[in-house]
Amino acid sequence: MASPSTPELRVQTLFLQHAPLLQGFIYGLLGDRAAAEDVFQETFVAVAQSAASYDPERDFLAWVRGVARNKVLEYWRRQGSTPRLVSEEFLEEMITVAEQYDLTDWQARRTALARCLEQLAPRARQIVELRYAEVPLLSAAIAQQLGWTVNAVNVALSRARSFLQTCTERALRIQGET
Amino acid sequence: MIRERDSNLIEALLDRELTPAEQLELQQALRESPAARQHYWQSLMQDRLLRDLLRETRGHDMALVETPMGQQPEAALVAPQQSRVTPRKSLLRSMVIGVLAASVLIGLFAWTKSAANLAAPLGKLQSLSGQVTIREADGRTSPAASGTIVRYGQSILVESEESSAELQLDDGSTLLVEADSVLVLPSSATAMAGAREHARARFFLERGGLTVQANFPSTQQPLLFTTAQALIKVLGTEFRLYSDAHESRLELNEGSVQLLRQADQQEIVVSAGEYATIPTILVNQKLELLEAKTLSRAKCELRQTMLRAGRSARLSSDSQLMATVRGRELRLWELASGKVVKQINQFNTPPEQLAFTPDNQAIVGITQKGQLLQWSLDQTEPRLTQLSEEAIRMTHLAADGSAVAQAIAVKPARLQIWRMNENAPAASSQQTFPAKPWSAAVSPASQIQTAASAQWDGEIELFDLNSGKLLETWHVARSARPVEISQHSRYLAAYGHEDGLYLFERKTDAAKVSKPGRSLWSHIGARVRCLKFSRDEKLILAGFDDGLVRVWSTQSGEMLLVLQTGDPRVDDLDLSQDGKTLITVGQNEAVKVWDCVWPELLEGV
Numbered sequence: 001m002a003s004p005s006t007p008e009l010r011v012q013t014l015f016l017q018h019a020p021l022l023q024g025f026i027y028g029l030l031g032d033r034a035a036a037e038d039v040f041q042e043t044f045v046a047v048a049q050s051a052a053s054y055d056p057e058r059d060f061l062a063w064v065r066g067v068a069r070n071k072v073l074e075y076w077r078r079q080g081s082t083p084r085l086v087s088e089e090f091l092e093e094m095i096t097v098a099e100q101y102d103l104t105d106w107q108a109r110r111t112a113l114a115r116c117l118e119q120l121a122p123r124a125r126q127i128v129e130l131r132y133a134e135v136p137l138l139s140a141a142i143a144q145q146l147g148w149t150v151n152a153v154n155v156a157l158s159r160a161r162s163f164l165q166t167c168t169e170r171a172l173r174i175q176g177e178t
Numbered sequence: 179m180i181r182e183r184d185s186n187l188i189e190a191l192l193d194r195e196l197t198p199a200e201q202l203e204l205q206q207a208l209r210e211s212p213a214a215r216q217h218y219w220q221s222l223m224q225d226r227l228l229r230d231l232l233r234e235t236r237g238h239d240m241a242l243v244e245t246p247m248g249q250q251p252e253a254a255l256v257a258p259q260q261s262r263v264t265p266r267k268s269l270l271r272s273m274v275i276g277v278l279a280a281s282v283l284i285g286l287f288a289w290t291k292s293a294a295n296l297a298a299p300l301g302k303l304q305s306l307s308g309q310v311t312i313r314e315a316d317g318r319t320s321p322a323a324s325g326t327i328v329r330y331g332q333s334i335l336v337e338s339e340e341s342s343a344e345l346q347l348d349d350g351s352t353l354l355v356e357a358d359s360v361l362v363l364p365s366s367a368t369a370m371a372g373a374r375e376h377a378r379a380r381f382f383l384e385r386g387g388l389t390v391q392a393n394f395p396s397t398q399q400p401l402l403f404t405t406a407q408a409l410i411k412v413l414g415t416e417f418r419l420y421s422d423a424h425e426s427r428l429e430l431n432e433g434s435v436q437l438l439r440q441a442d443q444q445e446i447v448v449s450a451g452e453y454a455t456i457p458t459i460l461v462n463q464k465l466e467l468l469e470a471k472t473l474s475r476a477k478c479e480l481r482q483t484m485l486r487a488g489r490s491a492r493l494s495s496d497s498q499l500m501a502t503v504r505g506r507e508l509r510l511w512e513l514a515s516g517k518v519v520k521q522i523n524q525f526n527t528p529p530e531q532l533a534f535t536p537d538n539q540a541i542v543g544i545t546q547k548g549q550l551l552q553w554s555l556d557q558t559e560p561r562l563t564q565l566s567e568e569a570i571r572m573t574h575l576a577a578d579g580s581a582v583a584q585a586i587a588v589k590p591a592r593l594q595i596w597r598m599n600e601n602a603p604a605a606s607s608q609q610t611f612p613a614k615p616w617s618a619a620v621s622p623a624s625q626i627q628t629a630a631s632a633q634w635d636g637e638i639e640l641f642d643l644n645s646g647k648l649l650e651t652w653h654v655a656r657s658a659r660p661v662e663i664s665q666h667s668r669y670l671a672a673y674g675h676e677d678g679l680y681l682f683e684r685k686t687d688a689a690k691v692s693k694p695g696r697s698l699w700s701h702i703g704a705r706v707r708c709l710k711f712s713r714d715e716k717l718i719l720a721g722f723d724d725g726l727v728r729v730w731s732t733q734s735g736e737m738l739l740v741l742q743t744g745d746p747r748v749d750d751l752d753l754s755q756d757g758k759t760l761i762t763v764g765q766n767e768a769v770k771v772w773d774c775v776w777p778e779l780l781e782g783v
Contacts (some may be wrong), residue, residue: 086208
């Protein structure tokens with residue numbers, strides 16, 4: 001198997017490194033997992049096709065976010081008047097908030113979140129694992145498996161997420177201060 | 179402060195599709211409330227991170243194939259213990275995090291205590307490629323370049339797949355830090371000397387791969403290397419060390435090394451041609467005897483090197499001929515004499531993959547852009563045909579040149595299969611399979627011919643080209659590439675970007691459930707660039723980006739050969755039908771021909 005040319009490989013490698021962050025970004029603008037996946041794929045194709053013109057001095061994430069933004073707009077135009085989570089005129093404002101997350105922040109969050117996960121109570125941890133496992137279970141299935149009510153699972157899941165968010169932010173704050 | 183209702187709507191979005199009314203309500207909230215926007219992105223990023231953290235998948239059972247949201251997978255109800263994140267894994271993860279955290283804390287402590295020595299130089303970086311960063315003990319980072327002086331207390335971060343860095347120490351020893359690796363340098367010369375008797379320095383391989391050529395007089399103190407699981411005292415040698423969350427693996431080329439298991443302080447000496455592994459130990463887990471094992475039971479000796487021969491190479495089935503591509507030329511070599519006997523160059527874009535037809539009378543080639551080349555060796559010109567011109571993510575040519583698989587990215591995304599024709603048209607589109615393939619593979623023509631589509635999310639689907647049926651669905655952590663199918667489609671090998679090389683075996687007709695994948699190589703410090711099965715399906719060969727070829731038995735999973743090609747990386751490889759001739763293609767277009775002898779059981783492959 002021959003190796004691809006260097007700029008293509010470099011851009012693909014960078015894309016892979018930023019993929020989870022970019023997936024989150026696109027999903028945040030569309031609010032629909034299936035649509036987000038399609039747009040993510042289209043973004044990759046566009047980025048790969050422009051690999052040769054990518055200047056390594058430029059901020060890669062800013063560049064691919066720009067491409068993704070255009071793909072989101074294209075997607076909306078294809079969809080016509082289907083209701084949207086984020087309206088077009090409000091898009092830039094949403095993007096501005098998302099831009100605070102870069103790869104360094106993402107990795108720091110990942111590390112902090114991994115530690116916070118260990119601090120969850122065993123039952124809460126189990127619910128989070130079932131919800132985010134390879135085969136993600138919805139609340140009803142988790143409830144059936146644990147012998148809980150659906151409402152109890154929802155409450156536990158909500159509390160767990162809230163704890164993880166607070167714990168992660170606190171860890172990042174402490175890290176920032178030190 | 180975010181309103182509770184807004185928070186609930188955001189959470190609902192993470193778990194299910196919102197109703198149009200809820201969507202409108204959330205849209206309104208995001209528009210009006212900066213706190214809602216902040217919370218929205220935080221929640222989404224956390225959601226994505228949780229998926230990322232908790233789905234560190236391995237090859238697994240068919241019963242656990244991911245189902246669309248909203249459908250309840252039966253397997254998860256009846257077999258919760260099969261969830262990807264088991265308590266054991268969870269414990270393992272906490273231990274690894276704990277060990278790493280402890281190491282960092284110890285490192286920080288040592289650094290603080292020995293700040294006076296921080297500025298002391300330790301060595302010089304050279305032969306850098308790709309993205310290499312120096313991290314200070316306080317976390318600050320700066321880009322490195324060839325010639326950069328590194329100092330005690332710093333770390334070397336080799337960040338991407340294409341990167342590597344060589345550290346030359348003042349005694350002439352060299353440490354080659356492979357891609358995706360982090361090497362933490364000793365915190366200070368004096369502190370380290372005091373920390374362990376005889377210690378001159380201690381390096382911590384946080385993750386990744388490292389090749390060491392120690393070069394110092396016996397009167398000097400030995401070098402010391404640590405990982406989360408092991409401590410290695412170098413007694414004058416050349417070795418490779420790999421470390422990740424699961425294990426440390428040490429492979430020795432020359433000399434000997436004293437290896438100490440951190441968990442119980444058991445110590446052994448590993449000598450040239452041996453290897454040893456130390457897995458991460460769980461609490462209360464019984465420790466197995468630490469022992470050195472033979473690194474390669476098979477042996478390959480270099481027969482000849484053809485410099486500037488090409489970047490892609492294939493052997494004819496009788497091992498008499500070899501085809502290579504160099505620049506715009508397709509060359510045919512007589513292997514015995516090492517001479518070019520024919521060549522053609524009538525194409526603008528040279529093919530990147532090659533195959534001999536089973537009768538060795540023709541060569542088939544394909545470019546990544548989908549141009550097909552068929553060269554009958556008794557003709558002076560090849561036949562060129564353009565297959566699909568759409569956005570092709572990857573093209574794969576069957577080992578016998580009988581078919582081409584294309585991963586097509588544009589809508590509708592699909593896996594497209596082309597079959598070769600003897601007469602015009604040169605190829606016809608046989609089948610398409612709905613998929614979103616990141617990479618693709620197609621097997622040679624046989625009783626059963628199959629094609630595989632490896633998707634972005636790590637799902638790999640294997641299709642029967644005759645019936646069009648989906649035969650198998652397997653998983654790796656994320657996007658597998660390359661993927662290869664064996665001669666009779668019994669095996670599929672896939673290199674997952676995040677979790678290494680897996681071997682999957684197709685289930686028998688009687689079996690209802692697929693076999694889980696076998697992990698062959700998990701150290702992402704050395705990455706697979708090319709894969710090839712032996713014609714009889716007994717061996718799987720992988721060419722790595724650290725210049726090594728590793729070969730495993732498909733039956734036992736045992737690693738039979740570790741071959742240093744002497745090239746910085748292996749771009750392509752092929753094994754003759756009888757298994758006695760191996761060719762490797764290095765970064766500088768050097769094609770090397772090797773004579774191989776396999777263990778008794780595998781002789782005559």
